[in-house]
Amino acid sequence: MRNTLILGLFLVLAAPLFAAEPFDIITNTTDHIFADIKTNRAVYEANPEKLEGLVNQTLMPIFDEIYAARLILGRQGRGVSEDKILEFATAMRELLVNRYAKGMLELSGLSKPEVLPMRGKNTDKLTRVRTRVDLGEGKWAPVDYSFRKTEQGWKVFDMTAEGISYILTYRNQIGPMVKSDGLDTVIEKLRSGNIHLKNE
Amino acid sequence: MEITLKNNPFINQAIVVLTVLLLSACASKQPLSAPEIDPWEPMNRSIFKFNAGFDKVLYRPISSGYDKLMPDPIQEVVGNMLDNLAYPGTIINLLLQGRLKDAWTGTKRFVINSTIGIFGALDVASSAEIPLHDEDFGQTLAVWGWNESRYLMLPIFGPSTIRDAGGRLGNTYVEPVSYLAGQKSIWTPWVLEKAHVRIRLMEQESLIKDSNDPYILVRDVWLQNREFNIYNGDPPPPDYEALLEE
Numbered sequence: 001m002r003n004t005l006i007l008g009l010f011l012v013l014a015a016p017l018f019a020a021e022p023f024d025i026i027t028n029t030t031d032h033i034f035a036d037i038k039t040n041r042a043v044y045e046a047n048p049e050k051l052e053g054l055v056n057q058t059l060m061p062i063f064d065e066i067y068a069a070r071l072i073l074g075r076q077g078r079g080v081s082e083d084k085i086l087e088f089a090t091a092m093r094e095l096l097v098n099r100y101a102k103g104m105l106e107l108s109g110l111s112k113p114e115v116l117p118m119r120g121k122n123t124d125k126l127t128r129v130r131t132r133v134d135l136g137e138g139k140w141a142p143v144d145y146s147f148r149k150t151e152q153g154w155k156v157f158d159m160t161a162e163g164i165s166y167i168l169t170y171r172n173q174i175g176p177m178v179k180s181d182g183l184d185t186v187i188e189k190l191r192s193g194n195i196h197l198k199n200e
Numbered sequence: 201m202e203i204t205l206k207n208n209p210f211i212n213q214a215i216v217v218l219t220v221l222l223l224s225a226c227a228s229k230q231p232l233s234a235p236e237i238d239p240w241e242p243m244n245r246s247i248f249k250f251n252a253g254f255d256k257v258l259y260r261p262i263s264s265g266y267d268k269l270m271p272d273p274i275q276e277v278v279g280n281m282l283d284n285l286a287y288p289g290t291i292i293n294l295l296l297q298g299r300l301k302d303a304w305t306g307t308k309r310f311v312i313n314s315t316i317g318i319f320g321a322l323d324v325a326s327s328a329e330i331p332l333h334d335e336d337f338g339q340t341l342a343v344w345g346w347n348e349s350r351y352l353m354l355p356i357f358g359p360s361t362i363r364d365a366g367g368r369l370g371n372t373y374v375e376p377v378s379y380l381a382g383q384k385s386i387w388t389p390w391v392l393e394k395a396h397v398r399i400r401l402m403e404q405e406s407l408i409k410d411s412n413d414p415y416i417l418v419r420d421v422w423l424q425n426r427e428f429n430i431y432n433g434d435p436p437p438p439d440y441e442a443l444l445e446e
Contacts, residue, residue: 070444071440071443071444074443074444074445074446075445075446077444126437126440128437130434137326139326142433146437146440148440157440158440160424160428162425162428163424163425163427163428163429163433163435164420164421164424164425164428165424165438167438167440167443168420168424168438169417169420169421169424171443172413172416172417172420173411173412173413173416173417174412176412176413176416177412
């Protein structure tokens with residue numbers, strides 16, 4: 001009992017050390033997901049929602065969904081209640097997890113993403129981790145993760161593939177919808193789209 | 201360079217990853233934004249519409265026919281040969297940008313693929329981990345200081361900017377596939393190249409079609425990817441904090 005307690009305490013204390021820096025966070029996360037898919041590929045192919053569960057569990061502690069949601073909404077998010085923002089953020093996150101899981105399943109037959117050394121401008125508040133994803137046949141796709149420092153440590157809030165930003169691209173698609181149809185309708189659409197994709 | 205296999209944003213298979221990120225399936229609505237980068241949005245939208253029609257009646261059917269007729273291995277060989285044939289354009293633009301070392305690597309790539317790779321049929325250079333660069337005259341103009349340029353939808357050629365439309369003209373002198381078409385009226389490689397571009401776009405069709413605003417989606421994706429290429433994969437990050445207020 002006592003040993004378990006000490007071990008537990010050690011883990012709690014050590015956890016932030018293990019995954020404190022953005023570079024390590026991405027390395028650990030992609031390693032973890034890739035290894036898991038490798039072992040359980042058949043299970044995930046049969047039950048994609050299980051993979052979504054894994055992705056959700058692994059990515060969500062490091063993903064700043066509220067900040068991402070606020071960036072996507074921009075001015076449209078002003079005056080909106082915290083609860084509503086959270087609702088929107090959750091719907092967006094579910095969609096992202098769904099897409100991410102699908103992509104991972106497609107790509108994970110290949111070698112795992114390579115996390116590149118940091119370069120470019122990093123500040124103590126904002127930084128970017130660059131990776132390259134194996135597409136087979138000697139081709140690689142650059143995928144970058146943007147991090148910001150929060151009170152809970154470093155968190156991802158944007159991803160870019162070939163320079164195309166998740167935030168910027170969604171923002172310009174969703175902003176006009178929110179303006180014309182209202183946030184509730186958009187949340188509804190996101191949810192139903194998600195359900196639809198799950199049933200595919 | 202014309203819309204080559206290398207520099208078209210859709211062409212790179214990285215788009216598979218993009219698919220992961222993008223939203224589909226939302227009802228169509230008129231957009232509102234007309235940012236400074238796209239002051240000619242109404243005209244561009246008309247051309248975009250025209251291009252969609254051109255695609256429907258001619259571009260897509262021809263490309264899809266070619267795709268069905270040609271077995272995949274042959275397509276791969278043709279694609280490699282086209283890439284290789286266009287590569288001197290990249291080398292010259294690397295030189296114009298003062299990147300001598302990269303130009304040298306590029307020359308090695310071209311020579312290896314043209315010889316050991318049998319006229320470019322096999323991309324042995326990639327297997328040997330010789331890096332693949334992607335440069336064209338539009339990018340060179342950007343490196344020379346023409347950073348910001350207005351978005352311009354070209355009939356048939358698709359997304360561009362004023363700068364890159366000018367760059368296309370330059371490409372007909374430095375990039376073999378464009379040179380053969382533009383200066384020598386030898387169109388076969390050019391047409392094949394366009395078919396290859398279109399085939400790889402097929403996967404993204406529904407993504408674009410089902411988006412809230414296909415015009416904006418194509419514009420966003422193209423402009424972001426263009427900037428990414430101009431900065432050789434390391435563009436300055438967006439001003440995120442400002443997005444909160446806009």
